[in-house]
Amino acid sequence: MAPVSAGYLLRVDLTTGSCVREPVDPQLQQQHLGGRGLGTALLQEYAGLDPFSPEMPLVLTIGPLCGTSLPMSSRCVLTGRSPLTNTIFSSSSGGPLGPCLLGAGLVALLVQGRAASPCLLEINSNGERLLPADQLWGQGCQASLAGLDGVAAVIGPAGEQMQQYGLIETSNGEPFSRGGFGAVMGSKRLKGIVLKTGPATVAIADQAGFDKALEDLMRLFRASPFLLGPLGIREHGTVALVDLLKQRGMLPGRNFYSFEGDETRWNAYALQQQYHPEPGGCHDCLVACKRVASDGTELPDYDQLAAFGGLCGIDSLEQIVELCEQCHDQGVDPISYATEMAAGSREASLTVKGLELPPYDPRASTGLALAYATSPHGGSHLSAWPIASEILRKPVPTDRFSFDGKARVIAMFEDANAAVDCLSLCRFASAAVELEELAALLAAVTGQSYFTADLLRIGRCTVQQERLFNQQCGFTAADDSLPQRFFTESANGLAPLDQQRFEQELAAYGRIRAAQCL
Ligand code: SF4
Missing domain, CATH: 1.10.569.10 (Aldehyde Ferredoxin Oxidoreductase Protein, subunit A, domain 2)
Known part of the structure; x- marks a missing residue:
């Protein structure tokens, strides 16, 4: 079958200085689409390596909708092993990085090794090369970005010093924030990645089908109070x-x-x-x-x-x-x-698995409490994003004070959100549209048939691969937990979480995941 989106994987070895392009296995691309799914698949063989090991790659990927006219579809996803959590981790950034990667003919970039001295990876229309970056080393992100032509992603002094909170700033101002990938770039002595290729668009297999699917999606975007309403x-x-x-x-x-x-x-x-x-x-x-x-x-x-x-x-x-x-x-x-x-x-x-909890108190949402514990990335609200159903009441409202049925709900939300991440779409899009509309658009772009169930399966496969990666790094079910204080102390007028019910749902979640196969 034809690939979802034709393109190459660029393998860069900073130790030897080699840059090699290879076609992405069409089957791999079809199984995982792109973004978080493709990044996770490419990382799988390196499970168990230390996050700062030169051999441990950082993988940058785009999704199959990148380069189309669908708004919010051009995110770039960075996947690796986080030095903060020691788990697999994915972080994404909007902006021109994705379309420019596409402009370079790439759907994925895999960087390994450790340079002898600070360097920059430059990708231009003639190919790619490593350049010395001694003059940029030590500079803040803003000065570094200002000193570079093209679209760039750079680290600051925190990343250079391999501080676990190091982020990667990008030209459009939206960083790869969480997970400490700036520190991983610092460990590789890679100050930044610069793309001088300009953005590209992607060929559409079925233009009439695409126009129709896009019209449906735009109607839903416009009707979303959360996205485009007067209080949105x-x-x-x-x-x-x-x-x-x-x-x-x-x-x-x-x-x-x-x-x-x-x-x-x-x-x-x-x-x-x-x-x-x-x-x-x-x-x-x-x-x-x-x-x-x-x-x-x-x-x-x-x-x-x-x-x-x-x-x-x-x-x-x-x-x-x-x-x-x-x-x-x-x-x-x-x-x-x-x-x-x-x-x-x-x-x-x-923290959960070493990731500091973001500013959303789980006592206000049983779904969030469970989601923090089960996320393969540590205490992240984004893996299942239960804020959508428990607060914004999308796609359907769920009872935020009850644990009943939450194991299944959270597993399903994790799968659905992972599917959105495999498409490299902004999470906020799912406040307005469902996988059904996205599957129709993907089918029109690729000329392959896709339905909701296909996207859910791809999302589930991604989550399962992440859990497998974590297991190979020594994580067990005991690491799916929540800080004890949330079970013993009230806050904001809300009672502590019911620990017994939390643990029952956690066990149910484990059974659901165990019953699924990759
Ligand atoms: S809605 Fe999403 S894609 Fe749009 S600006 Fe916000 S984060 Fe970026």
Whole structure:
């Protein structure tokens, strides 16, 4: 069968300096589509290697919808073994990186080895080469990006020093934030990746089918109150969540105790009054959920505001904005940094599998409590993204105070979200559209038949492969847990979680996963 999206894998060995292109196995691409699925598949044979081992690769992938006119479809996914969690990890970034990778004829880039001295990987229309980067080493992310022509992804001093929170900043301002991949690049002495190829579009197999599927998707986007409504994230950015989550008891206070601050000093209204921001966003995104100040500064999103404002108890919006700017320039993940700051030390931070919990209190959502525990990436709200059903009531409302049936719900959400990640689509798209519409679009792009069940199967396979990778790294079911405090102390007027019911659902989740095969 024809590949989903024709393209090459570029293997770069920083130790030897070799750069070799090879066609991506069409079967592999068809089984995993792209993005997180393809990255996970390519990483599988390296399970067990130390995150900082030169042989442990970092894999950058795009999805089969990249280069189409579907908004929010051009994300780039970075997959590797996180030095923070020691698990497999995937992190994504919107912006021109994905379309430019496509412009270079690539669907995947796999980087291994360790350079003898700091270097840059440049990909241009003539091919690829490694360049010395001694003059950039030690510089902050902003200065590094400003000094480079083309679309780039760079690390800052934190990554160079292999700090576990090191992030990778990109030209469009949206970083690969979580998981510490900046530190992995630093361990390889790779300061950055620069693409000088320009973006590309992808050939559509069935243009009439594509136009019809796109029209259906656009209608759903436009009808989504969360995305494009007057109180949605186009209008206010994700900071619109501050008031909603405060009202639901999910906005955490200092180090996940009760919230006692004044969120009106840094909520959407405060941001609007103080900075008069414009919407900004990733490549070709009609939602544009970022907020950009008049001087071009990207303002903090919900996660960053709630991490510093809620978890750290900082009431000054200016101070939060400044802290975020410093984090981004030094190449530090602001969420991990704020969570550690709130706890006083990394050891005292509330984590799952080593990943500091983001600013969403699980006492307000049983689904979130379970999802933190089961995520193959550690304490991430994104693997299952139960905020959608438990707070936004999409695709269907679920009872956020009951554990009943949550094992199956979370397993299904993990699979569905993994499928979206294999398409390299922004997660917010799934607040408006279902896999059914995405399958129709994918079928039109590729000329192959795809249905909801196919995407769910591909998503499930990705999650299962991630769990297998983690098992090969020594993780067991005992690592699927939640910090004890959430079972013993109340917060924000919400009772502690029912530990017995949590453990019963966790066991049910384990049985569901065990009954599935790859
Ligand atoms: S909704 Fe926001 S995060 Fe998603 S693609 Fe658009 S700008 Fe990027």
